[in-house]
Amino acid sequence: MTAGPPIHDLHFDEAPNVETKIPGPRSRRLLERQEAIDSGAVAYPKVVPIALEEGRGSTLKDVDGNVFLDFFAGIGVMNVGHSNPYVLEAVNDQTSKLVHTIDFPTEARLEFIEAVNDVAPPGLRDQCKMVFGGPSGSDANEASIKLAKQYTGRHGLLAFEGSYHGGTAGALSLTGGVKYKAGYEPLLPDAIHVRYPYPYRESLSDDDAEAVCPRGDCCGRMSCARSLEAVKEKFEGPYSGHEPPAAIWVEPIQGEGGVVVPPKGFLQGLRDIADDNDALLVADEIQSGFGRTGKWWACEHYDVTPDVITMAKGIGGAGLPLGATLYHEQFDTWGPGGHIGTFRGNVPAMRGGTAAIEYVQEHDLLEHATELGEYIRSRLQDVDSHLVGEVRGEGLFVGVELIDEDGEPSADLVKAVQTRCYENGVLIWKAGREGNVLRLLPPLVTTHEQAEIGLDIVTDALRAATSGDLP
Numbered sequence: 001m002t003a004g005p006p007i008h009d010l011h012f013d014e015a016p017n018v019e020t021k022i023p024g025p026r027s028r029r030l031l032e033r034q035e036a037i038d039s040g041a042v043a044y045p046k047v048v049p050i051a052l053e054e055g056r057g058s059t060l061k062d063v064d065g066n067v068f069l070d071f072f073a074g075i076g077v078m079n080v081g082h083s084n085p086y087v088l089e090a091v092n093d094q095t096s097k098l099v100h101t102i103d104f105p106t107e108a109r110l111e112f113i114e115a116v117n118d119v120a121p122p123g124l125r126d127q128c129k130m131v132f133g134g135p136s137g138s139d140a141n142e143a144s145i146k147l148a149k150q151y152t153g154r155h156g157l158l159a160f161e162g163s164y165h166g167g168t169a170g171a172l173s174l175t176g177g178v179k180y181k182a183g184y185e186p187l188l189p190d191a192i193h194v195r196y197p198y199p200y201r202e203s204l205s206d207d208d209a210e211a212v213c214p215r216g217d218c219c220g221r222m223s224c225a226r227s228l229e230a231v232k233e234k235f236e237g238p239y240s241g242h243e244p245p246a247a248i249w250v251e252p253i254q255g256e257g258g259v260v261v262p263p264k265g266f267l268q269g270l271r272d273i274a275d276d277n278d279a280l281l282v283a284d285e286i287q288s289g290f291g292r293t294g295k296w297w298a299c300e301h302y303d304v305t306p307d308v309i310t311m312a313k314g315i316g317g318a319g320l321p322l323g324a325t326l327y328h329e330q331f332d333t334w335g336p337g338g339h340i341g342t343f344r345g346n347v348p349a350m351r352g353g354t355a356a357i358e359y360v361q362e363h364d365l366l367e368h369a370t371e372l373g374e375y376i377r378s379r380l381q382d383v384d385s386h387l388v389g390e391v392r393g394e395g396l397f398v399g400v401e402l403i404d405e406d407g408e409p410s411a412d413l414v415k416a417v418q419t420r421c422y423e424n425g426v427l428i429w430k431a432g433r434e435g436n437v438l439r440l441l442p443p444l445v446t447t448h449e450q451a452e453i454g455l456d457i458v459t460d461a462l463r464a465a466t467s468g469d470l471p
């Protein structure tokens, strides 16, 4: 079987091709209509002012006919590209038969669970269960909170500064970003946040990391040692101020927080602390998972098996909403209704997810993502600008931290570069605690030629910023 067309055939040929000012006249009209009737909570078009018409592969067409390279992919959702015909065929076939089944068994549901099991990390593969509640990443994290609480009988939640885990009350409690919580607190009690290693920002002096690190097998990075020490203190410190948490929630690579890649030993350190304290280790792979980093799950870069993986975004294949929580079967001690929701697994989305897994496998997209990510990072590193603090990431999860002349985080620079990029036909996003990180999340089906053209535009924008030529 060949799963659908090769990646070169998935896109609008002419991308990028911008023929109007952005926003173009039709986009402007839709943006104005939206402003009049849609919610004040709408955020994305305020930053990138376009109205969308059609997507194919790694390209997006707006209502004025401008064609963009989509290096943002709906925040890392469209891993196999917009309207991937192989995935759409599976989705449409299912949609014409049956869409909603709550959690009654269907071939589509069971095949999807089996397909995800087959790509689960060793240690979970063939020993896992999956729960579906609501169709979002936030809900997947809600499920993990319930699971950890009911299994351990404890209430505390430990997460990290710089994290993003979602917008519902439990997931928001785990989230580090204070701006998302403002006005909505109190949320869940006993949610605590400790520092996440941030090698670029923290002192890189690693002289005494071993002395600080609570693990015997130290990776030698001070930022990692300090963070692990803080986590251990929250579990074991007699005056830590909290009962030991039920679980640790961690993004193996922080997305919203700035595409922050922790040192090698960090996840293993968390694994050890969780084990020592009978707590669960929950990897939030909602952004980093499903092939984004060149492996199915980012935790595989660290050879660590979490107890629980939460996933969403790309797993619905065609961009259909689907969230799921995968966990070791030993934690499957809850009964019927342990996690609930009307939309506990959308059947066409499950078909889409299974087809997406097949497409990734048949077209070697994990390897492709690894190679293309290296190429993209090397192009960004070559810019040689004092405004580029760090280029980092794994696979097609790429961050560029921008700083001003004084070395301070600069969200204004990110905005200026992002604007120049969309004016020239490349959509990129931002991230970071201070909004000063360019975030590139191209679909895994992005071709080398598209990456080359896209990076010409991104690097030109960075050079223009460096020579003061951006407004």
Ligand SMILES: Cc1ncc(COP(=O)(O)O)c(C=O)c1O
Residues within 6 Å of the ligand: 075, 135, 136, 137, 138, 139, 141, 164, 165, 166, 167, 251, 255, 256, 284, 285, 286, 287, 288, 312, 313
């Ligand atoms: C790491 C992470 N966790 C959770 C979420 C929340 O997912 P959703 O927006 O589907 O609720 C996100 C969304 O960006 C995320 O990046």
